Structure formats: C-alpha cells, structure tokens
Amino acid sequence: MAVSALTSPNNTKQGFRAIGCGMFLSTIASIFINVGLSGKTRPGKYFSPLFPIEVKNVHMGKHGSDSGIYDSEGRFVPEKFEEIFTKHARTHHGALTSDELMTMLRANRESNDFKGWVASFAEWKMLYYLCKDMHGLLHRETIKAAYDGTLFHRLEKERRLAFEAKNVI
Structure with a gap:
C-alpha cells in the first residue's frame, strides 16, 4: 500500500486488515491512532473531524513514556x-x-x-x-x-x- 501525504482512519484500518488484524481490532486501532496523531502531525492547521495524519510529520507524534x-x-x-x-x-x-x-x-x-x-x-x-x-x-x-x-x-x-x-x- 502506497503512503500518501495524509492518512485517514480508513487508510489506517485498511493497513491493519492487510497485515492480518480482524475488523474490530483494525477499527479500534485506526480510531485510536488517528485521533491521537492527527492534531500532533498537523500543527497550526485547522481541526479536521476526519482525523488525518500528515505522514511527513509523524515524528511529531512522539509521546512520553516511550522507549x-x-x-x-x-x-x-x-x-x-x-x-x-x-x-x-x-x-x-x-x-x-x-x-x-x-x-x-x-x-x-x-x-x-x-x-x-x-x-x-x-x-x-x-x-x-x-x-x-x-x-x-x-x-x-x-x-x-x-x-x-x-x-x-x-x-x-x-x-x-x-x-x-x-x-x-
């Protein structure tokens, strides 16, 4: 699957399905990931209820308590x-x-x-x-x-x- 500039929750869900996750887990994971990363990867941009992730800025999604x-x-x-x-x-x-x-x-x-x-x-x-x-x-x-x-x-x-x-x- 090609990586686009923006990744929607649906793209994320499709990615999880492609690696073998079930529909329920893929849906929950896509919501969790996109809601958590959208605002962090799109600084200064307007809020979007579609919760896209700006892939080039994914490093901005770094969180505390990580490795x-x-x-x-x-x-x-x-x-x-x-x-x-x-x-x-x-x-x-x-x-x-x-x-x-x-x-x-x-x-x-x-x-x-x-x-x-x-x-x-x-x-x-x-x-x-x-x-x-x-x-x-x-x-x-x-x-x-x-x-x-x-x-x-x-x-x-x-x-x-x-x-x-x-x-x-």
Whole structure:
C-alpha cells in the first residue's frame, strides 16, 4: 500500500486488515491512532473531524513514556534499541517474553504521563500480539523490522501468500 501525504482512519484500518488484524481490532486501532496523531502531525492547521495524519510529520507524534528509540526529530537511536535487550531480555538474549515486555514498559514510564503509558502499552502489546512466535517470544529482528518499517510489508505479503495458497483451485 502506497503512503500518501495524509492518512485517514480508513487508510489506517485498511493497513491493519492487510497485515492480518480482524475488523474490530483494525477499527479500534485506526480510531485510536488517528485521533491521537492527527492534531500532533498537523500543527497550526485547522481541526479536521476526519482525523488525518500528515505522514511527513509523524515524528511529531512522539509521546512520553516511550522507549527513546527515536529521538525528537524522528532519528533512530541504535544504543536505545540495544538497551531493550541488555536491560530486559533475561530469558532469551535476543527476544522478549510478555513479562519482560511489561517490565520494560513499567521501566519507561514517566510520572503522571497516563497518555504516554497507554500509547506505549498499546503499541508494544499490539506488536507482541501480532508477532510473537509459538513460544511467546518477540524477537530482536521483528522489533527492528517494526522500527525500520519493513515488518508491515512482510506481514502483508505473508498474509496475501497464505490467502492465495488457501484459495488455490
């Protein structure tokens, strides 16, 4: 799916459907994401009840209580990425369990930053839900792919290939 200058809740929902999420989860996620990011990515612009996200400004949607992997200008910080695993991956060197993920989220919380807590929880639990392996592990390579954007293309391709294989005559 091509990225446009503005992303509507419907585009977001279609993206979630493309990577294999159900209709209910895709709808809720698209509302949560677009309502949360629209005003932040469109500074100085009039309010829009359509809640578009201005993609070129998505770095402005950075919230508190996050991992710090992106800096305030949207640049990837490799040291912060590695810190996830040096501090929190106790069971397996290059992967997080659900409990380790929750420990990381608690460690990243900023005082009285309830919106940031909710945003971080939703982002990481969605990633865990979609990408954990059969042993309940969220691997380093998967997390890295989420940050560099390749994960979503891979998930869409895997879903499409599975659908095509199921529908072979």
